[in-house]
Amino acid sequence: KAGVTQTPRYLIKTRGQQVTLSCSPISGHRSVSWYQQTPGQGLQFLFEYFSETQRNKGNFPGRFSGRQFSNSRSEMNVSTLELGDSALYLCASSLQGTDYGYTFGSGTRLTVV
Amino acid sequence: KNEVEQSPQNLTAQEGEFITINCSYSVGISALHWLQQHPGGGIVSLFMLSSGKKKHGRLIATINIQEKHSSLHITASHPRDSAVYICAVREGGGADGLTFGKGTHLIIQP
Numbered sequence: 001k002a003g004v005t006q007t008p009r010y011l012i013k014t015r016g017q018q019v020t021l022s023c024s025p026i027s028g029h030r031s032v033s034w035y036q037q038t039p040g041q042g043l044q045f046l047f048e049y050f051s052e053t054q055r056n057k058g059n060f061p062g063r064f065s066g067r068q069f070s071n072s073r074s075e076m077n078v079s080t081l082e083l084g085d086s087a088l089y090l091c092a093s094s095l096q097g098t099d100y101g102y103t104f105g106s107g108t109r110l111t112v113v
Numbered sequence: 114k115n116e117v118e119q120s121p122q123n124l125t126a127q128e129g130e131f132i133t134i135n136c137s138y139s140v141g142i143s144a145l146h147w148l149q150q151h152p153g154g155g156i157v158s159l160f161m162l163s164s165g166k167k168k169h170g171r172l173i174a175t176i177n178i179q180e181k182h183s184s185l186h187i188t189a190s191h192p193r194d195s196a197v198y199i200c201a202v203r204e205g206g207g208a209d210g211l212t213f214g215k216g217t218h219l220i221i222q223p
Contacts, residue, residue: 033210037154043199045210056210088154102146104156 002027004093004105012111018079021108025072025093031055032074033102034066037088046089049074050096081112115140119200119214127222132187134217136200139181146211147174147185148199156199159185190221 005024013019025032033056034046045058049068066076072093078085088109092102116139126132136145147159160167160174162183167174171190176183187194200214 035211042215043201043211043213045212048210058210090154090156092156092158101161102158104148104158107154109154 004091004103006089006091006105006108008108009106010109010111012113013081015081015083015112017081018077019081019110020075020077021089021091021110023074023076023091023093023105025074025091026103029093029095029103030072031094031096032068032072033092033094034074034076035090035092036060037090037107038086043090046076078110083112086110086112115142115202115204115212117200117202117212117214119198119217121217122215123218123220125220125222126190128191130190130221132190132194132219132221134185134198134200134219136183136185136214137181138183138200138202138212140204141178141181142202142204144203145176145183146201146203147183148201150197150199150216152196159198187219192221192223195220 007022031050033048035043037043047066048056052068063079068074088107090104090107092104094102118137120135145162149157149159162176171188173186197216197218199216201211203211
């Protein structure tokens with residue numbers, strides 16, 4: 001069966017712009033979570049959605065937002081991009097979320113110039 | 114907030130050696146995950162543990178809830194095991210998302 005699909009794979013944006021990343025979970029998975037990975041900070045949790053509701057949110061500024069649609073697909077948005085937002089953004093889907101295994105997508109590599 | 118510490122940070126070993134990677138955390142958890150990340154970024158979930166021990170092929174994961182410690186073992190290591198291994202925990206109650214360790218960079222030489 002199809003895995004977790006993230007689009008686009010690579011993205012270059014200019015400071016001050018905004019960006020939207022997309023994540024399509026495995027069919028039947030209702031939970032989607034998002035993570036940021038940088039060389040300095042490692043992996044950090046952004047947010048988690050379950051049945052269109054944000055269930056948890058990490059310690060990131062309000063410029064980072066997300067949503068989940070009725071088909072479980074999820075998007076995350078970063079507004080007013082900063083150089084420090086350059087990172088690999090990963091999403092993972094899970095059957096129900098808490099204490100269930102995760103399947104990760106290949107990630108979107110965002111470069112802010 | 115949970116503090117997740119992994120050791121060692123880097124490990125180079127010869128093919129066939131028995132490998133152990135350790136993970137300690139500071140606050141009670143509902144689940145601990147071991148993840149594998151290859152160059153290029155793709156992450157694979159290896160294990161999810163809440164107690165005891167799990168085995169999958171040459172990989173074994175154990176957790177001691179009282180000591181707040183988990184280990185990932187690789188038996189008969191192979192160059193294809195070369196990757197970054199990451200420990201992640203979710204605190205009890207699941208109120209927060211995963212907290213990650215910094216990862217262990219493993220290189221298995223032929």
